[in-house]
Amino acid sequence: MTLSSYSNIFSFKDDGTLLAIEELDRETQDVYDLVVVAVDHGSPQGTNITTVRVSITDVNDNAPVFSSDTYSKSVVVKDAKVGEVLLTLSATDKDAGSNAIISYSFSEASSMVALDAETGDITLTSDLSEVIEDTLLTLTATATDHGAPAKSDEAEVLIYFQISSISESVAFENSSYNFKVKENEPEATIVGKVKALTGSPVVTVSYNIKTHEDVFSVDEEGTIKALRPLDKEEEEWNILTIEAIDSRTPPNTAETTVSVQVENVNEAPVFDAEMYKAEIFSITPYKFPVVKVQASDPDVGESSDLVYSLLEPTSLVEVEANTGQIYVLDASSVGNGLFTLHVKATDKHELFTTTKLEFTVKESESDNIVVLSLNQPVFTVEKKIPEIEDSMKKALGLTVKVLTVRAQDGIEMRTILRESTAKTYISFIAMDSSGAVVEATEVKEKLQSNQNTLKAELEKVFGSDLEFKVEDGSGNNSEDSSQVAVIALGVLLAVSIVGLIIVTTVFLVRNKKMKYVDTDKESFNIGRTNIRSSIDSSFQFSSKKEEAKEVEFSNTRESERYSENNTDLKTGNSISAF
Template identity: 50%
Template sequence: MSPGEVIRILATDADLGPNGEVTLSFPSPNPLFRFTKNGTLLVVGALDRESRDSYELVIKASDGGTPQRENFTTITVSITDINDNTPVFSASIYTNSILVKDAKEGAVVLTLSATDKDAGNNSLITYSFSEGASPYLSVDSETGAVTLTSDLADVTEDTTLELTAMAKDQGQPPLNSTAGVVIKLRVNTLTEGVVFENSSYNFRLPENQPMGTSVGAVKASAGGDHDVTYTLTTHTDLFSIDASGALTAKEPLDKETQDWYILEVEAVDTRVPPTSAVALVKVQVEDVNETPQFSNESYNVKIFSIAPYKSPVIQVKATDPDIGESGQLVYSLSAASDYFDIDHSTGEVFVVSVTALAGEEMALQVKATDPKGLFATTKVEVEVKGSASSSDIVIISINQAANIVEKKVAEMEESLGKALGWTVKVIDVSGSSGSNTHGHSGYRLSRGSSKSFISFISIDGEDVVSSEEVTEKLKSESVTVKAELEKLFGEGLQLEVEEEEGGPSTNQATVIALGVLLALSMLGLLLMVTFTIVKFRRIKKHQEDSYTESFDIGKPSNGYINTGMTTETETTESETSASETSERARSDSKSSQVVEPKKTVAHSVAGNGTVTNAHTSGEDREEMEIMGKDSKSSKVETNITDVGETSDNDFL
């Protein structure tokens, strides 16, 4: 894994093509982390475990489809410690005085104390003497306790032991620091001088306590009838000491400013000449959970009712003087809203849907809460202007990625306003893969795109400037507009005014026209189906009547045979039978009443396969039968085809 890489995260999408291409990002810009195109999480800022040892990151996975689909998850990044802090002693020099006659082997003379801000083995400290080792003293490597190795019976005169103590951590490589150790061995009790009861003192003081708060007390004695006075030699601006040795704070202390103070107190007796002693006092400032604070008591902002979902309204900011996890704030709305919501980590208030609030004002109360439950609130007054419509929106495109543009929305509004001479309000920013210019989910699409579409409206006083007028001015002042935007995004900026294919009025007319055509088409189809059903029933009834007459042999014929047509038949016995049959048919025809109805063509197929035609007449169609004398010896097939009412066949 390369330096700066944390982990590679894989997100999948079951769709194909652009709909299945997943991009990882953060819901809001993160100054310390970012994602590469292949989903690798990179560290791009300096991380200090001593300031913060872990990060909860909200990750967004979004596809390239329209509408864009998103999913969110959370990961925890723990910061691994490196040995970058040196152990720090609580004092630069440790001193004490011992009466030889009171000395006992193993007695603790003083205790060394050092701290290391690192973690784990990097913070484990061992103590030792690096210089000036003495046969009378030893130090515990773990606790730092300096003890006597004998009862000092061989010490016959006042002796001063000066040593150098070293505190070393166990990191790789190990780091160390040193402090001085001065031990005075006194033989003569009459001249022993002033001595502190303890060579060092440790006190704790909660932060932000009022002036005059007691820190602790030190005690020294001079023996006999001699008095002792105390003097504070360090941090006199923050602490004071009285004649009894009581220490007090002169002003409130802030742990976030400094969490340790090392004081030196000197005790002087009234001997002539006087003797003195110095004790070290370590004061630790303890953290007290403090209430967050907003930078403003209230905020006022104006938006338009056409603002889409996720359009930013305003970003509020609160600070917490606490350090570590106690200073991590969560933003929320005091009361749930159907119109607005807030990003819990950034404090950005955004639009859910404000169409119903057109022309109204709404007050939101935003709350910032720390992990221990302390919170602060601020008021956000939102005026929703309803004078703008989607037809007033103008769209321009520039050759910049959407995630770059969205970081500079405020500056871009100022630059466009300066060039156009109006107040500009950006409604939406989207990438080049977005197909809907007014339906984007506001600042959330195609962050990796190299081209961005910027939707905005212009306001002149209290009036919204029409898109036609804005577009015209964008074209006439294109040089000025481009120059202003290049100040934000650099040279080589490509600016285009996006012309929509058909504005809202054209689209509305198109919809109306299509609706009328559709209605007419449906009406025509209904009439055609109705007419077809009626005609089909008439034809079916007509055919049934025709078939009934054709096969009713006992019914006398009222038709006639056209003598101009001949019927050829092939018989198995004699051609004479066929002739007689034909002659009989002619005779019957002449004796019948002749009427001129529709003509019917009869195709007769004789036994030899010859097709003959005969015209018949009658109110209804009949089938002509050609019969020989001996029906068993002849074979005749007849097909009837209606050639009348040809107009009906156009529907069949």
Template identity: 30%
Template sequence: MMLLALISILPVCLCVDLVYYVQERKSPRTYVGDIAADTHSMDNLQLKDHKMITFSHLKQGTSGTSQFFRVSKETGKIYTTQTIDAESLCSRNVECFEMMDVAVRKGTSFIKLLEIKIIIQDVNDHQPEFLQKQVHIEFEEDVVKGTKVLIPNAIDKDVGMLNSKITYQLKKIIKEPFSLFVSKSVDGTSQLAINLEERLDRETKDSYKIQVIAKDGGSPSKQSILDVHILVTDVNDNFPVFSQNVYNVSIYSDYDPKEPVVILTATDLDLGKNGEIVYQLSTKTKQLAQTHFKINEKTGQIFLQKKFESGQKSTYTLYVKATDKGDLPLSSLAIVVVNVINQQNNIPKIEVNYVFSSSEDVTSISEDIEVSSFIAYVKVTDHDVGQNGEIHCDLHHDKFQLQRLGPKKYKVTVKNQLDRETEDHHDIIINCQDKGSPPLHSEKKFSVQVTDVNDVQPQFPKETFKFLMYENQESKHHVGSINATDPDLGPGGKLTYSLITHSKHFLPFKITDYGFISTTTSLDHELQKVYKFQVIVQDNGIPPLNNTVNIIVEVRDKNDNAPYFIFPSINPFTMDIVYYPHHTNNVTVLKASDIDSRENAFLRYDITAGNEKQLFTINHYTGLLSFTRVLNQQDSGTYELEFLVKDSGSPVQSAKTVIFLTLTVSNKTSEMLNAVHIKTEDKIHLNLVVIITLASVTLSVIITASLSICILRCCHRRRSTPHIGGGNPTERCVSEQRHLMCPSYQGNTWIDVMSSKGSDPDGDRNFHLEDSRRGSPQGHEFDNRQRGTMSALKPHSSNEMPQQIIIREVSQSPCSERYKKNTMISPDYSIWRPTRSPHPDNGHNWKEADRDHCHREDLPGM
């Protein structure tokens, strides 16, 4: 049963806060007491918020209570750490206890330092033991009644008052003339003797056998037996006696070793050897005392044999034994207490006990420790008296400070916030100085190692990483690497990289844990030129910290695509040109495209064949095809022109196309429909009306005649020239868009006036055919599907703007009565004509022989 005593309320000892009891021989982890519960009732300490209270056992090197007891940091309960043997720890008949210092903190704030006394209760685990199982004693036959012969006493190794208290009994046969005599010595032990109660007659009986029983006062009691064999002879029956049982002397610390400290005297009533006395220091005297003092065996003088050192014990206890020289020597003990008065001024001794884990003079604390946290307990020892023993200590450091707890007691606390990344090691020096004359000082050095926490986010050297690579590289091609830094240690400084991806967008990249970016597929500049995404970097600390960075990957173009012609879109392509003098020399514009970029898409046009007369020229960069001079009738004819377009990449890519151009040179100026401006007056002059009428009739006759001649010539030429693709040219039909059937008009000739409808992306004008009902055959009109959209050349001036096209019927289509074959001649000499197409009828249910699609031979820019 544990017994708790609140010593702080007892007036007899104000230096101890709590006292607990624990029995020896208990197994480790035996509960001793509850500091938290007991301190709650103390007047000077109220721990209301007990959840924030922690208890720290301040250990003192390798000695002290650290090897026997431990304190729970959270609960404040004390437990044993090992089995305690009171006999090996304490002396007999002396209170057996250990002291321990416990620091009480609330959070990181220090509250109080408790001094706790733990009394170790002895268990009756030893029985009284005689040094011998049997002894032989002698009585002289002529000795008188009351003569005593000493026998060995029993020794009980227990240290408890009751457990070590021995009582003796004599077991004998009735009428045997002996009794047991017991006397107590000053050290608490008993001296035994066999007492003669009657005179002996050796001739009647010369020997006896009796037993002495020794019992201790424990519960249950234990005992042992000594067999005593008595011979009737003479014996030494007197003990040496000291003049006093206890000697108390005081000396100065600088006492002269030649002078005796004290002289002991003892007397023995025995004669001869039985009365001669020898003085010795008993084995009960501690080793420290035996090193400082010695005794003269004959005279009993005690001398100082070693000077006292600073900080040593000021009181020494010596046990002196006086023994006679009898055959059975008798002895007695006296106690000598020597008090040493210190007159020296000794250097203060500093002892540091660390709250956190430590090794030698190095303690480790975390960098996130709060300011004012308690990290070490400092105790200063100076046994000097007066001002020589008054101590003042200080500590100068920008991160730590020294706070006073009491006389010669301090604590080291955190003064300012720590940062391991700035400084991970701090050297601390504590200086202590007394007030003696001259003052003496000492210092204690120890180090604080700051351990790391994951408190720094990974950092990139810049916000955006840009990488360049060429398209068409193989997968797993290295793009580049990124790097982030994290000054944290261990897992907190180990970084892992990953891509931030979205399910809606495929990202053809991957990244390793070390920041190396590579492709997962081959990249195509034409598919995507720039990739923008983010990478997240995360450390492995607890909790993990992360950061993101922007990544831009620009895919550089390679010349992996050949240019292709947009106009003409068919190879070979056929054009009929009617040339009129005094008009623009521009024929058409060839257009090509290249899906590559930059110089790989910078195109150049050339005429590579068919221009032996040097009649044509082409702008190398715009594709404008023009006549090189004014034409005459001898220039008419068919030209097979081969064109080459090539890019500026490396290696150069190119494409070719062929245009079959039929050139007709007219010797007449093309008719123009001049707009008549009517003067807005109330009256019209009669002459003006006549002039306008005559001009209109004349112009109509000229236009009708010109159209008839052109149609007849065109029909003759078409019948005489076979189709290049091998088909009948009369089987071709005309439409303004692909895959449209020709209308079955029966009229011969009509004129459409062109009107501007905006501009195309290239800056050229778009012209739409507008139906002029005058001259429309049988009153039919073009619908929107039959109005071709033609892109004319951008005129050099407003005077060169084309104003009309001429459409003439060539012939009835022999392929089917439903179709008409027409040739549409534009002012820039491009025409619309039917072309045999390999495409299917797309649901129009044409016959195999009539599967001719309408195809427009497009104008420049279409």
């Protein structure tokens, strides 16, 4: 035999005994109609179907439940009448039969009121002549079923006997409330508490929030809580309407206005990206803008007060403190490879955040770098790089891009005093009208042939006492070459001293005036210097040699200093300077 219904609750044994395989609850379902199918083992197979009804009998497994935990009533003594029904208690029981029959009683007898065991009516049994002041009668009522064993429930009964009549209403202690709460406090943070009065100790009050229900809540005690962390930048003021409802029949209501101000808590700045990347060549010009880091301050109106700085000291790049623009200082001194730096954004309250900055430096195949020395302090030259490039373009007819600027003593620009030695070396490349890099030998020839014109143009920038000189060597910088240069210069210095003695002797013997003529080329030590270079625009150039690669510099913003060769620059978190 098998079941075609309720097979998850009932089953048959082989001998036809019906079993309940799950717990049965009469309060959930009291009758089950089972369809039983009987099948024999003959051939052909025979079947028969019948219906079996299973009725679930009740056991006393549920206690009575009062409709309210508290029943209350206010009575004016002079208006009270003996036998008047003051309250009616009500309880229910889910069981059936005698298990559901309920009787009501007081835990202690009272001389003033009586409780009907069957109906739950509470009637006045005293004329209240002995009541001379406001009196609160507190009783405990019990609802008991007739099951075995019996089960029961309790409720509180409050009857307030008043000597004189008072207005039956509810009102808040204050017509409005003002609270403050700090932003970002956790969920369920207490904002404040409101209170409504009923004028009667037996009348209770419940509260309801009518606005901003998704942000705040109010409990039965009038305590207002935040449902989530608040953000001043999102909304500083929240105006709530709280309603009080008393327990009278019909109920009375009252409303009050609650203003909640969200107070600011300083929050750390946030960068737009967790990492910024850039690629540059070793001949990337001085102060070439490579990438711009950007952070915002969650605090209202304070993003403009952020200060940017580098966590690690480096001669490769620098960051503009008030904008976050990253400029190349000296890409030639670090060699090729991947360099990781960290930029910090700090707000005016000294809270800060950091982001990672990755630079890939690639060696350039171009060695057409020319070095020019000026009898001017490095800090003066650095400020006039655009004017220098313009003057050289007018004199040579070539576009000039300054790559590095260094002092005679090789100390970095940012670490020297303003009164440092008045000699500065500028390394640069020159390009023709097509953007191709002009070879260093050709540039030097133009410098020599246009020396007077260049001097006149540079004097417009620095004054009539300007002197300049074309130096030997390229702009490449390496530690090994610098050491060799130092040794070579030391040997040359010793030889020069000996030669000077011989020349002096010959001079005295022959009594002839000799003029020492400086060549227009001189070896210099470029390897031991830390270079600082600057440019604000993008440009593109290619070598005239067939094997040279085209090199292009891309920037993140529009340039102001090299407009004649600029391309439009695009802002981004990752750019390349080629």
